[in-house]
Amino acid sequence: MTTAPKRRQGPRPLALHLSVVLATLLSCSAGLPYSRGGWLPWRPGLRGRVSEFAALAAGYDPEVLRQAVDREVRRRLDAILTGIERYRHHAYARDLADPPTVWREGASRLLDYGADGPADGMPVLLVPSLVNRHYILDLSRERSLVRALAGYRLRPLLIDWGTPGPLERRYTLTDYVAGRLDRALDAVLALTGRPPAVVGYCMGGLLATALAQRRPRDLAALVAMATPWDFHAEDAALARRAAAVLAPFGPMLEAWGELPVDAIQSLFAQLDPWLIARKFAQFGRMDQGSAAAAAFVALEDWLNDGVALPAAVARDCLAGWYGRNDPSQNNWLIAGMPVMPDRLRLPTLVMVPARDRIVPPASALALARAVPGAEVQRPPLGHIGMVVSAGAEAQVYRPLAGWLQGHAGHISHSTII
Numbered sequence: 001m002t003t004a005p006k007r008r009q010g011p012r013p014l015a016l017h018l019s020v021v022l023a024t025l026l027s028c029s030a031g032l033p034y035s036r037g038g039w040l041p042w043r044p045g046l047r048g049r050v051s052e053f054a055a056l057a058a059g060y061d062p063e064v065l066r067q068a069v070d071r072e073v074r075r076r077l078d079a080i081l082t083g084i085e086r087y088r089h090h091a092y093a094r095d096l097a098d099p100p101t102v103w104r105e106g107a108s109r110l111l112d113y114g115a116d117g118p119a120d121g122m123p124v125l126l127v128p129s130l131v132n133r134h135y136i137l138d139l140s141r142e143r144s145l146v147r148a149l150a151g152y153r154l155r156p157l158l159i160d161w162g163t164p165g166p167l168e169r170r171y172t173l174t175d176y177v178a179g180r181l182d183r184a185l186d187a188v189l190a191l192t193g194r195p196p197a198v199v200g201y202c203m204g205g206l207l208a209t210a211l212a213q214r215r216p217r218d219l220a221a222l223v224a225m226a227t228p229w230d231f232h233a234e235d236a237a238l239a240r241r242a243a244a245v246l247a248p249f250g251p252m253l254e255a256w257g258e259l260p261v262d263a264i265q266s267l268f269a270q271l272d273p274w275l276i277a278r279k280f281a282q283f284g285r286m287d288q289g290s291a292a293a294a295a296f297v298a299l300e301d302w303l304n305d306g307v308a309l310p311a312a313v314a315r316d317c318l319a320g321w322y323g324r325n326d327p328s329q330n331n332w333l334i335a336g337m338p339v340m341p342d343r344l345r346l347p348t349l350v351m352v353p354a355r356d357r358i359v360p361p362a363s364a365l366a367l368a369r370a371v372p373g374a375e376v377q378r379p380p381l382g383h384i385g386m387v388v389s390a391g392a393e394a395q396v397y398r399p400l401a402g403w404l405q406g407h408a409g410h411i412s413h414s415t416i417i
Helices: 014-031 044-057 062-088 134-138 145-151 173-192 203-214 236-244 247-256 261-269 275-284 291-303 311-323 361-370 392-406
Strands: 101-105 108-112 122-127 154-160 197-201 221-225 348-351 375-377
Touching: 014 062, 014 261, 014 275, 062 275, 062 291, 101 173, 108 173, 122 145, 122 173, 122 203, 122 392, 134 145, 134 154, 145 154, 145 392, 154 173, 154 392, 173 203, 173 311, 197 203, 197 392, 203 221, 221 392, 236 311, 247 311, 275 291, 348 361, 348 392, 375 392
Parallel strands: 122 154, 122 197, 197 221, 221 348, 348 375
Antiparallel strands: 101 108, 108 154
């Protein structure tokens, strides 16, 4: 069971987010004199807006305008800081009890959400990302994919990767897929006596795809949810910049054996540096006793409860996936063999959220195109919203359960050709 600390640390990394906010807002006052005379080399996309602003500003006394900008900067900064402070002191604490643990190895465990369900319920092995906690799939009583699947008479078994310890810090992606995930699948087979479907979310979808290639006879189906595959599909330059961030952390990776949580969070912040400012300003205006405020805090607590990546895994993901785009080039190796989804013959569903800003839809659709006969569903939600938003039940939980039930009788005799 996870509980909230007395004073939260987030949003992490707090120093980075505050620096972005201050630099952006203070630059408004600093740049004001230069907006009138066209003295700065504005980017082409901004020149029209600057000219429009300069025309409007010409009708105001410069000192009056400066004071107005200063007041607005202070108002916005106060709104953001108020939201962050209210979040850090909010009374919410996650109080969901974990289901039974049916298998454990090192820092990892397998949680059985369907132990009390029907004996003939189709087993579903759910694989989350390595960089975030598993409970995004069991966030609250109102927003839980695994509990919803259990309610549809399936038997969900969720991997909790845990926090890397001395053993996991030496792990590669091969150790996770061909080792720990393989043995978790063995545990599911021994427990239920039948092949499960494997469902991977985000990075977990890549791991699930690799497992499906290794163990097709032991699986009934594959589902990839918001799973990147072609990392250069929409913005190759951004992907390469993410890979380049790894270089300064080289000595730290060697010394610590892992990429810290705040370093990983810094990479995600590149996607939308001003996101934290917008959402915390909005949170500060919420009724702090409302269900909406509690849902916001629940999700933020999960976002700030990240997991460090073992050094070798960080190199594989950043340099290999983001830098070289290994998966879509058939150059991603697990146990010495390339992961090639075009060789899969399992029933496959690829769920691509249409509003995903973390995994561009084009990146996820590349996996659907690579797997022969893969079905595609495109819920009108975001990357995280597809599993925790108000629309998740109708747009994701129910369609996913229906698809899995439709393949409950499938026992794979596929081979890798």
